[in-house]
Amino acid sequence: MSLFPFFKNNTFARGVHPDANKSTAGSPIRRMPFASRMILPLVQHIGKPAVPLVRAGEEVVRGQPIAKADGFLSVPIHAPADGVIEAIELKPSARGPWVESIVLRVYEGSTQEIGWRHPPDIESMSPREILQAIQDSGMVGLGGAAFPSHAKLAVPEGTKIHTLVVNGCECEPYLTCDHRLMLEYPEDLMAGIRLAMKSVGAKRAIIGVEDNKMDAVAAIQAAIEKVGPADGSITVQAVPTKYPQGAEKMLVKSLLGVEVPSGGLPMHIGVVVNNVGTLALLGSLLPEGQGMTERVVTVTGPGIKKPGDYWVPLGTPMRTVLKWAGAQDANEQEIILGGPMMGQAVASLDVPVTKGVSGILVFDKLRIEADRKLWPCIKCGECVKACPMGLNPSMLGMLAGRREYEAMGAQYHLGDCFECGCCTYVCPSHIPLVQQFRVAKGILRGKAT
Amino acid sequence: MTARIELRTSPHVVKGTSVEHIMFNVVLALLPIAAFSVWQYGLSALALIVTTTLTCLASERLFNRLSGQQSTLSDWSATITGLLLALTLPPAFPLWMGAIAGFMAIALGKALFGGIGFNVMNPALVGRAFVQAAFPVAITTWVPAFAPRRFTEFVPTTFTAPLMTPPDISAWALNAKPAALDGFTGATPLARWKFDNVLATPHDFLSGAVTASAGETSAILILVCGAYLAIRKFMDWRIPVAILGSAALTALLFQLIDPARYPDPLFVLLSGGMILGAMFMASDMATSPVTPKGVWIYGALIGVVTVMIRYFGGLTEGVMYAILLGNALAPLIDQVTQPKVFGEVKRARVKEKQT
Numbered sequence: 001m002s003l004f005p006f007f008k009n010n011t012f013a014r015g016v017h018p019d020a021n022k023s024t025a026g027s028p029i030r031r032m033p034f035a036s037r038m039i040l041p042l043v044q045h046i047g048k049p050a051v052p053l054v055r056a057g058e059e060v061v062r063g064q065p066i067a068k069a070d071g072f073l074s075v076p077i078h079a080p081a082d083g084v085i086e087a088i089e090l091k092p093s094a095r096g097p098w099v100e101s102i103v104l105r106v107y108e109g110s111t112q113e114i115g116w117r118h119p120p121d122i123e124s125m126s127p128r129e130i131l132q133a134i135q136d137s138g139m140v141g142l143g144g145a146a147f148p149s150h151a152k153l154a155v156p157e158g159t160k161i162h163t164l165v166v167n168g169c170e171c172e173p174y175l176t177c178d179h180r181l182m183l184e185y186p187e188d189l190m191a192g193i194r195l196a197m198k199s200v201g202a203k204r205a206i207i208g209v210e211d212n213k214m215d216a217v218a219a220i221q222a223a224i225e226k227v228g229p230a231d232g233s234i235t236v237q238a239v240p241t242k243y244p245q246g247a248e249k250m251l252v253k254s255l256l257g258v259e260v261p262s263g264g265l266p267m268h269i270g271v272v273v274n275n276v277g278t279l280a281l282l283g284s285l286l287p288e289g290q291g292m293t294e295r296v297v298t299v300t301g302p303g304i305k306k307p308g309d310y311w312v313p314l315g316t317p318m319r320t321v322l323k324w325a326g327a328q329d330a331n332e333q334e335i336i337l338g339g340p341m342m343g344q345a346v347a348s349l350d351v352p353v354t355k356g357v358s359g360i361l362v363f364d365k366l367r368i369e370a371d372r373k374l375w376p377c378i379k380c381g382e383c384v385k386a387c388p389m390g391l392n393p394s395m396l397g398m399l400a401g402r403r404e405y406e407a408m409g410a411q412y413h414l415g416d417c418f419e420c421g422c423c424t425y426v427c428p429s430h431i432p433l434v435q436q437f438r439v440a441k442g443i444l445r446g447k448a449t
Numbered sequence: 450m451t452a453r454i455e456l457r458t459s460p461h462v463v464k465g466t467s468v469e470h471i472m473f474n475v476v477l478a479l480l481p482i483a484a485f486s487v488w489q490y491g492l493s494a495l496a497l498i499v500t501t502t503l504t505c506l507a508s509e510r511l512f513n514r515l516s517g518q519q520s521t522l523s524d525w526s527a528t529i530t531g532l533l534l535a536l537t538l539p540p541a542f543p544l545w546m547g548a549i550a551g552f553m554a555i556a557l558g559k560a561l562f563g564g565i566g567f568n569v570m571n572p573a574l575v576g577r578a579f580v581q582a583a584f585p586v587a588i589t590t591w592v593p594a595f596a597p598r599r600f601t602e603f604v605p606t607t608f609t610a611p612l613m614t615p616p617d618i619s620a621w622a623l624n625a626k627p628a629a630l631d632g633f634t635g636a637t638p639l640a641r642w643k644f645d646n647v648l649a650t651p652h653d654f655l656s657g658a659v660t661a662s663a664g665e666t667s668a669i670l671i672l673v674c675g676a677y678l679a680i681r682k683f684m685d686w687r688i689p690v691a692i693l694g695s696a697a698l699t700a701l702l703f704q705l706i707d708p709a710r711y712p713d714p715l716f717v718l719l720s721g722g723m724i725l726g727a728m729f730m731a732s733d734m735a736t737s738p739v740t741p742k743g744v745w746i747y748g749a750l751i752g753v754v755t756v757m758i759r760y761f762g763g764l765t766e767g768v769m770y771a772i773l774l775g776n777a778l779a780p781l782i783d784q785v786t787q788p789k790v791f792g793e794v795k796r797a798r799v800k801e802k803q804t
Binding site: 012013016018019173249253259260261262263264333334335336340341342343344345346347348349361363372373375376377378379380381382384385387388389390391392394395412413416419421424425426427428429430432434435438 | 453454455456457458459460461462463464466467468469470471524563564565566567685734735736737738739740741744783787788789790791792793
């Protein structure tokens with residue numbers, strides 16, 4: 001403990017404070033019923049698409065693997081319900097292009113019963129076996145990036161990991177799925193944390209939770225006392241509520257006081273970061289030997305009548321989710337997958353819920369029509385005071401306008417931008433800075449290859 | 450659901466500020482200062498404020514037309530330029546000269562660079578600098594504050610015919626001054642200090658009983674209005690703090706060296722356009738640096754240069770040129786004060802070791 005707690009630098013510099021709008025935090029997670037038809041894209045994760053194990057007409061049971069991993073950076077896909085494979089064909093995806101997907105017609109009598117599982121002897125497993133089991137479960141990072149969990153926990157030879165940082169910040173406005181998971185499944189979270197610690201060889205784990213969720217801190221504290229190790233190797237710590245506190249590098253800075261080197265990963269300073277949702281689900285799936293068939297999704301926003309957190313079977317079309325949650329019939333809506341700061345707007349209601357979808361937000365017409373008149377940059381410097389990475393978005397935006405992409409990358413550290421959206425959020429000229437940076441990065445990547 | 454789906458890129462929520470909103474608040478903050486000026490100097494000040502503001506708006510519209518842009522009058526920035534310009538001019542400034550100042554402010558100070566956000570220097574000060582060079586006598590012709598008949602008659606110079614030399618008003622001023630005043634020299638406190646070594650007291654400044662430009666005398670009011678902008682975050686508080694702080698420190702240093710020759714810091718802060726310039730002109734967003742560190746350097750520079758011009762230059766007042774110099778240097782200051790990138794420390798150290 002520091003002598004001067006008020007001077008203790010327990011958060012990152014800059015950042016923004018958007019309205020939280022977390023109205024769904026108070027109600028328990030509910031279960032969403034099966035849709036009549038599920039769409040399972042073969043690529044729901046970062047890496048190579050999975051390879052189908054089934055053919056059209058084949059019957060599957062809930063939990064059965066229907067596609068296998070293709071190499072290390074890939075994960076299998078499991079059937080979310082009992083049913084029959086209707087087709088393997090191109091279907092619209094959230095990102096736009098149509099992708100190869102398995103279409104499952106769900107039997108009307110399909111139950112929540114998991115028909116396929118292989119419980120392992122979890123206590124005796126070696127770190128390598130744990131990683132394999134994690135890959136077999138099909139788990140990916142549930143925070144939104146959908147990076148395969150086993151790949152994130154696979155530490156290269158010679159790298160020593162001392163700390164597992166567990167990310168319970170959920171700094172995105174509107175989203176409450178991680179908050180509810182921490183409240184309702186803290187013991188699964190403990191199990192997941194211990195598995196992850198074992199697989200990376202970390203001596204301690206710190207769970208970082210934003211201080212607007214003190215009930216979650218208390219729930220985790222109680223779980224640590226009840227089932228956690230008595231040696232104090234797992235601790236929970238509240239961090240100031242500020243966006244983007246839940247970004248890996250920001251959270252590591254807040255909890256450990258060190259900055260991950262520019263261009264590096266937390267791994268390079270001996271830290272692995274995992275999301276609470278990911279570890280809680282891992283903690284419940286792995287001991288049972290099950291695959292990932294569902295996830296918690298926050299369905300909320302001004303255009304939703306029954307907002308809440310739902311266990312949604314993977315592959316459920318957006319249309320079904322919105323109908324169940326009571327999306328209001330409006331002529332113009334914006335539908336966002338993920339949080340409002342970094343989430344992605346989708347163009348089609350046929351897009352299914354995939355592994356990386358943490359939230360579905362529906363903004364109605366009023367909100368969309370909010371005046372966003374564009375002005376030239378007036379150099380107010382608000383973006384410079386907001387950028388958590390210490391970049392100069394004002395200058396980057398000007399360079400993007402002049403198409404000087406090389407200078408953006410070489411002199412102004414464009415590569416460090418992780419598109420958190422703080423600069424665009426504060427800009428009084430309403431310049432779409434983040435979008436300009438995305439374009440610039442794409443062009444630079446194109447030139448590099 | 451037959452919804453029309455809207456596609457946008459993240460972030461999907463915004464803070465809800467806008468350029469208009471910021472600029473409108475600056476106008477709000479300037480209005481009390483303009484009102485005080487009218488109360489102090491009467492009809493002539495009012496006519497001058499109206500003239501420069503209307504000229505600025507008309508010029509802005511004209512350049513919108515010429516460049517085929519949509520009207521930018523609604524962003525309030527031309528209104529700010531007009532108001533600020535009037536506040537920096539002597540209250541008896543002939544209106545036709547005020548109109549030229551307003552046109553030049555927009556033409557040379559703003560439209561030439563491409564309009565709002567692209568200007569290098571504060572447009573109001575560019576306008577003032579132009580008329581200072583063009584009409585050196587008119588811009589140093591001062592009238593007494595709180596003249597008894599200020600609400601019933603104009604100063605004779607106000608309605609000078611265009612392109613004509615304004616009449617001499619020293620006799621008129623002696624006649625028009627408030628009865629309580631012993632005499633009227635027609636010089637600003639800075640000029641009286643510089644040439645006659647007569648120091649005005651803080652009481653003279655705070656009561657507004659000094660000769661000055663239309664909006665310079667109400668120190669407390671300017672501070673309050675500036676504080677409003679700073680608290681609502683429409684202005685970077687660092688700029689006025691840096692300017693006033695550095696000017697006071699420089700003045701203190703000189704006073705310690707030679708107390709008989711140099712005035713006290715309070716005189717330096719209260720006289721001339723120091724506070725108005727620090728609060729409303731140097732803090733103009735478009736022409737000040739964007740980096741927090743750069744802002745401190747920029748402010749400190751303006752403060753020191755102002756005092757230097759006042760003490761050692763040929764002019765009595767230096768705020769305008771100091772700010773214009775700061776504006777010109779702002780892009781350079783930005784270049785050398787780029788923020789430290791997150792996680793950059795280690796790499797920088799490695800580089801140092803290598804070299």
